[in-house]
Amino acid sequence: MNCNKADLLIMKYMDGLISDEEIIKLKEHISVCDKCKEDFMVYNKILDEFSDNSNIINAPSDFEEQVMAKIDFVYSGNTERSINILCFIWGLFSVFAGLGTILIINKEKIIEFISNVPNLSGYLELISKAEIYAEEFKNSFISVVETTFNTCTHYIDSLKYVSLIIFVILIAAQYLIYKKGKVEV
């Protein structure tokens, strides 16, 4: 019997389909062929591992470590993802901030442009209201600052920046609402 035939018999043995006659033939070959003997031992070991119920029922000793390692792996992936999201948000914010500065400079022209776009003109009222609130907030804050610290031009400059940021956020919100509306239509 050659090694190929012996291999087939080993497979049959693994599947439990081997006949008594074939077992004798296989044993004869194994006793003279080291290669097939080694293969048979390896397969037999695998068969033993599978048929040993205790190995299946009881988790391996390093099971917990393996699970923890997997959790760590998944967690680090998520952390990376959330950092990416933060970077994206920051990038978006930077774009809007830069855009906002341009918008502030060309505010009148842009408001004129928006009023010509039917979907956006409704939000113009919102902008002017927000501007009034921002102005009121600014004025009341200024008066507080003035009464507390008399005059402090540095704070007033900061507040101008605050109203600028509010305007930028409003433009961003408008844009998102507009886009959302467009998608739904």
Ligand SMILES: [Zn+2]
């Ligand atoms: Zn052989």
